Amino acid sequence: MTEKRIPLLDVHRELGGNVGEFAGWTTVIDYGSIVEEHISVRKTVGFFDLSHMGRLLVQGPDAYRLLDKLVPRNIESPEGLMVGPTAFLNENAGFIDDVMPYNLGSDEWLVVPNAVNIERDLEWMRSWAEKLGYNVNIIDKTSEWAMFAVQGPRSVEFMKLLGVDSSVLNLRILHFKRNVRFEAAQATAVIVSRSGWTGEDGFEIIAGIGEAEKILRKAAEILPMLGGRLCGLGARDSLRLEVGFVLYGHEIDEETTPVDARYWWVFKPGPKKECVGCPALIEALRRGAKRVRVGLKFGKKARIVPRQGDKVYVEGVEVGYVTSGAFSPILNRSIAQAYIKPSHALLGLTVEVERRGRRYEAKIVEFPLVQPTSSPPK
């Protein structure tokens, strides 16, 4: 894989970011303490660079038809709305990716995929457009635009200090605005949207590299005033685990259906009859789950961090495996997500997780493991 790096990597280094690898990208993993960054998002506000995620424009008279064909949920929507998360499924209803489509209006959509799947999604959309004879043009803007996320109960105050106007501050969940001015940073963003990648209230900012750098520098200046922090992807992982969100390559992949993953959003309120993967998804609903995604909560004494592949046992019998784990600074204990056999996916059941040859007790629990402190207005 060719090495990819987020465009503002050097600015992050200058601001104190520690750099590492995630999903084939060189990016910021933390700003010194994953735990402190995590807590800032739950208590005040955190600022993340998510430029490793993709930004793909789908344009042309058949843009809607193509996306409609490729996702299991109804994406009919007014301009200015995000219709997701939803998913590209293969013909067995396994995940090609989970994606967030933005309806930009005038036959134009923005699709935000996972970092690991950018090329694959491009190829998937292009091959289906060709197969169906659809008139679309798909452009990869990933390297031209940076993407940030602002997360936490003080997100609105933070955005206000960045000088955005009240129409942006009042955005409701999953709504977005284009050409947003950040007065305090003397910069303009392409898109500002409102959603919650960590479960908290927050905004995503997409901007050209030069404009994004101005916003990032201003953000670094403003955050301490609110008790907030610049954050890396390490904190993002523990935050998403607390609320039970999936990550491609861990909880979802081509072998996993939305039913096993209990990822209802992707086909909310019910699967369409017609889409790539829809018949198999309906079949999966009829057949039931092959394995069930659950949360695991460890005791305070189990001072380990469960990792992908750790096995799960009940009374000595293997019943599942961990897909990702983290230390939750809010619960002050380790947590994980796991796939468990349907016969043992029982809330409240005590299981044992094997880590480095030793077994640690954990309890099967429902998501979210931590209730977010804030939420975007409905």
Place this chain on the structure above:
Amino acid sequence: MASEIRVGNYIVLSDRKYTKTDEWVKVEGDIAIVGITDYAQKKLRDIVGVELPEVGREVKKGEAIVAIESVKAAADAYAPISGEIIEVNEKLLDEPETINKDPYGEGWLVKISIKKPEELKELLTPEQYAEKIQKEES
């Protein structure tokens, strides 16, 4: 306060010896106090748990003696010299983050009675260890 060498963000204290695997060793009489370096704790980030060896265990140089779990990775600390574990830092069981806060002091891991003093000569000097970090960071 011992004098120190700074390599970028990382501190190397001049009053002790080091290993290639990022442990430090401070000799007091016939006892060696062992911990992990500032460089190691910064690489691991927030440490959430440690598993300590039993007091009385005979260890050989290079043997894994302490398991460290951080939000980023699971790592082992190795015995820098051979000898008997005579004390472990039990405070770390409840407050493993002490290693992050004070890696060269309160965050020590174990004390080992020195069995083969000649092994001490094989350890890295602060200068050699600083050089090692520099190489890894460049």
